[in-house]
Amino acid sequence: xxxxxRALRIYTTVAEAVPALLLSAMFLSFILQVFxxxxxxxxxxxxxxxxAIAWIWIILWGQSVSARDEDEIRFDIVxxxxxxxxxRVFRILAALLLITVYLIAFGxxxxxxxxxxxxxxxxxxxxxNYVFAIFLVFLAxxxxxxxxxxxxxxxxxxxxPANTSLPEDTxx
Amino acid sequence: ADxxxxxxxxxxxxxxxxAEAFNMLAEKLSDDFEIQNYFGATLVPQGSELTAIxxxxxxxxxxxxxxxxxxxxxxxxxxxxxxxxxTDHMLDVMAGEVGQELDQIAADKLGxxxxxxxxxxxxxxxxxxxxxxxxxxxxxxMTIRMPGGDAWQFLGEAIGANPxxxxxxxxxxxxxxxxxxGQDNPLPNDYNMKFYEVTNQIVLTNHLIGFDLLTLKLDxxxxxxxxxxxxxxxxxxxxxxWSTQKHLAREEELVQFFKDEGLAVYExxxxxxRDYAQAKYLASDFAESWIPGMLDKINATAGN
Amino acid sequence: xxxxxxxxxxxxxxxxxxxxxxxxxxxxxxxxxLFVSGMDMxxxxxxxLRGLYGSYVLLxxxxxxxxxxxxxIGSLSDRLLGFCRALVGRFRGGLGHxxxxxxxxxxxxxxxxxxxxxxxxRIIINLMLRDGKYPAAYAGAITAASAIIGPIxxxxxxxxLYALVSDTSIGFLFLAGVxxxxxxxxxxxxxxxxxxxxxxxxxxxxxxxxxxPKITLRAVPALLMPVILLxGIYGGVTxxxxxxxxxxxxxxxxxxxxxxxxxxxxTWRTIRSSARSTASVGILIAGALVFNYVITVEQVPxxxxxxxxxxxxxxxxFLLMVNAVLLVLGCLIEAxxxxxxxxxxxxxxxxxxxxxxxxxxxxxxVNTMIxxxxxxxxxxxxxVSSITKSPVAQTIRYLMPFLxxxxxxxxxxxxxxxxxxxxxxxxxxxN
Ligand code: NA
Ligand code: NA
Numbered sequence: 001x002x003x004x005x006r007a008l009r010i011y012t013t014v015a016e017a018v019p020a021l022l023l024s025a026m027f028l029s030f031i032l033q034v035f036x037x038x039x040x041x042x043x044x045x046x047x048x049x050x051x052a053i054a055w056i057w058i059i060l061w062g063q064s065v066s067a068r069d070e071d072e073i074r075f076d077i078v079x080x081x082x083x084x085x086x087x088r089v090f091r092i093l094a095a096l097l098l099i100t101v102y103l104i105a106f107g108x109x110x111x112x113x114x115x116x117x118x119x120x121x122x123x124x125x126x127x128x129n130y131v132f133a134i135f136l137v138f139l140a141x142x143x144x145x146x147x148x149x150x151x152x153x154x155x156x157x158x159x160x161p162a163n164t165s166l167p168e169d170t171x172x
Numbered sequence: 173a174d175x176x177x178x179x180x181x182x183x184x185x186x187x188x189x190x191a192e193a194f195n196m197l198a199e200k201l202s203d204d205f206e207i208q209n210y211f212g213a214t215l216v217p218q219g220s221e222l223t224a225i226x227x228x229x230x231x232x233x234x235x236x237x238x239x240x241x242x243x244x245x246x247x248x249x250x251x252x253x254x255x256x257x258x259t260d261h262m263l264d265v266m267a268g269e270v271g272q273e274l275d276q277i278a279a280d281k282l283g284x285x286x287x288x289x290x291x292x293x294x295x296x297x298x299x300x301x302x303x304x305x306x307x308x309x310x311x312x313x314m315t316i317r318m319p320g321g322d323a324w325q326f327l328g329e330a331i332g333a334n335p336x337x338x339x340x341x342x343x344x345x346x347x348x349x350x351x352x353x354g355q356d357n358p359l360p361n362d363y364n365m366k367f368y369e370v371t372n373q374i375v376l377t378n379h380l381i382g383f384d385l386l387t388l389k390l391d392x393x394x395x396x397x398x399x400x401x402x403x404x405x406x407x408x409x410x411x412x413x414w415s416t417q418k419h420l421a422r423e424e425e426l427v428q429f430f431k432d433e434g435l436a437v438y439e440x441x442x443x444x445x446r447d448y449a450q451a452k453y454l455a456s457d458f459a460e461s462w463i464p465g466m467l468d469k470i471n472a473t474a475g476n
Numbered sequence: 477x478x479x480x481x482x483x484x485x486x487x488x489x490x491x492x493x494x495x496x497x498x499x500x501x502x503x504x505x506x507x508x509x510l511f512v513s514g515m516d517m518x519x520x521x522x523x524x525l526r527g528l529y530g531s532y533v534l535l536x537x538x539x540x541x542x543x544x545x546x547x548x549i550g551s552l553s554d555r556l557l558g559f560c561r562a563l564v565g566r567f568r569g570g571l572g573h574x575x576x577x578x579x580x581x582x583x584x585x586x587x588x589x590x591x592x593x594x595x596x597x598r599i600i601i602n603l604m605l606r607d608g609k610y611p612a613a614y615a616g617a618i619t620a621a622s623a624i625i626g627p628i629x630x631x632x633x634x635x636x637l638y639a640l641v642s643d644t645s646i647g648f649l650f651l652a653g654v655x656x657x658x659x660x661x662x663x664x665x666x667x668x669x670x671x672x673x674x675x676x677x678x679x680x681x682x683x684x685x686x687x688x689p690k691i692t693l694r695a696v697p698a699l700l701m702p703v704i705l706l707x708g709i710y711g712g713v714t715x716x717x718x719x720x721x722x723x724x725x726x727x728x729x730x731x732x733x734x735x736x737x738x739x740x741x742x743t744w745r746t747i748r749s750s751a752r753s754t755a756s757v758g759i760l761i762a763g764a765l766v767f768n769y770v771i772t773v774e775q776v777p778x779x780x781x782x783x784x785x786x787x788x789x790x791x792x793x794f795l796l797m798v799n800a801v802l803l804v805l806g807c808l809i810e811a812x813x814x815x816x817x818x819x820x821x822x823x824x825x826x827x828x829x830x831x832x833x834x835x836x837x838x839x840x841x842v843n844t845m846i847x848x849x850x851x852x853x854x855x856x857x858x859x860v861s862s863i864t865k866s867p868v869a870q871t872i873r874y875l876m877p878f879l880x881x882x883x884x885x886x887x888x889x890x891x892x893x894x895x896x897x898x899x900x901x902x903x904x905x906x907n
Contacts, residue, residue, distance in 0.1 A: 072756065
């Protein structure tokens, strides 16, 4: 195994572990919430907050850091009908559009997220800028990901067709 | 020249009395400003009106005192159960010395111009079980839905119940199935959300005088001429007064409506509730952020 | 329509055509709108983050995904498959019938169409695809079509939203949804039977009747799932949102402890894959939250109000027009936004024309639910395509006949109010 492969494998493992742990936390919180209210009769409120934070992080982390091309939902009526060359041009254009807009938006987004340190979450008292920082990760990693896609396409790596039927989970 | 546009976001629905009041406000001030009303939290998600005004993406909003207390803890005093004896008491206090002190804090700390308290009803306990409730002890072990957030949940504890947070849209089915024993809201909300269809009694606890604050970004206020400020404040006072009277009348007629629907509607031992709640609040962290002497001033205003 | 808004719409369409994922396309278009309007682009972050953070009922989505995935890796769905085959497999297109029928059952516990598609729908899709007997896009299309029944039969989140804006009884609204839900289910099954003949879908080998008791017994744990959820919700143990977690717990306990059919390693792999599916669906909701801001600022609802005011309509012309307008809007705007923003505009006219508010509510909810399946902006459409991993265009092709028959159903619901109001009247409505 080359160093590059090993690094990629570690990245993939960590990238996928984060949303998986968050989903586990959501599951346990919900169960605890029902148990405390229905069985013990002492309802708790903080579980909702854990779930809401986990929900945001699963989505934005999952769609940037651990995103796979085949997981993304496309409106692919045209995209899947055109030839490989045209699709390459499409992918480069789409990547450039996303990179440009997200780069322009980064400053204002940063300013919103850092402004939100003015308030804390209700139960866990976490400043909202920490909770919402995942949006900046989402923007930054998406820019990098699409830059990589654009570079690959420019270097002539063949684009996969839309929504390819890869196995549900690639073997490790 | 084009009139300045003031975007005004509120959570109230388009058919609410307050929506009508805010449309009247836009009409009254139409010589100076173009106030754009957005109802049903369609412009700004519920709970983010305050930060949106501070960041300059919104000019006006109605903000719950609980949200203001997030950033200015001194405000948490007006979120305490049984602080105000009734609506008149709340209006007197907020218009008087205490209100001015709090408004000044909102101006200095948060950059908000507070135009006045928009009353939307007095919170009452609405229950499915038929057990008669006279004291906080009678609510022991009952699961009551309160809005999310620790200030609201504490309010539930302060009346002796087991509070649980639940989405507003899920309260009806929660009551229907018995996932919760009850909920607390002003009578107009009980009516709008049809809670009377799935509950058996309303205990007139009067535990919290419900109001939001009509607010404007302070910078905009400061840029007005004194005459404009005067017109703005007068118009705000007029629509707030109109809306308050409408709500009070509505609450009165709803008591009979709920009785006709077959619910038991009655007063508990309010003194017992008040003593229990005030002891809870004074022993809590919330009371530590209250301005010394303010509670006494508020109590002294009672009965005027 | 301002030039900025036209640009935003053009970008969504253009970006989608060149294959930018839909979620990103909506975010990119909204950000561009904010930029060219000279507004603070941080608004996009605010709308998305505060919107996701505050919408408690959406939290059911990841857990229904997780529950369905657990059922699939354990032997629960195999057992259910065996049972369904034995029962209706002998009919042509049998699993298609199972798909619709299970939606009817599950609509009684879920108030959200998306939850039905990602929960029960996902399980049935896997059953339909396992032996390669149905085209993936067909499985997706019938799942999307049947998922819309979920919020028409009570409980129902959209009906709660309608009651909120219309001052109508939630209890009577819930009752009014029952018959229309059943009508739609029946129509979908008829269409499935017709298509199964046309595409020559397989019948399963008939199962000998004496094997039926054993197969049923084997399927009991899977069949108990809806029962447990119904008891959980109607017995007051959980809220509809929390029921998703209970479903996941049940699937886990039965598979891992009772049957010992999954290992810790399997469980971890399932959690990872459920989290990935959650993110794919969630980013669509996130994008919609951001784009809804653009629609609100552009005062699109007010424009519709203005357009409607210009006509002098009779009640049935009005209802026909409402259906047309809502079906078109359903292609473009998210369902909750239609319910909360557009409906209040229409209600006063409906009442003035003598339309019953409960009847009107059912019409509106059925419309918005159909809108979840119509392109270009149809959340269900994207969700099922992502589950089946088939191109959206393929799904649309198979969906068309189902859409057609649902619009027929909508016509019946609209112009035969007696069907809708029969059950509420039985329980005292309007007396
Ligand atoms: Na339902
Ligand atoms: Na289905």
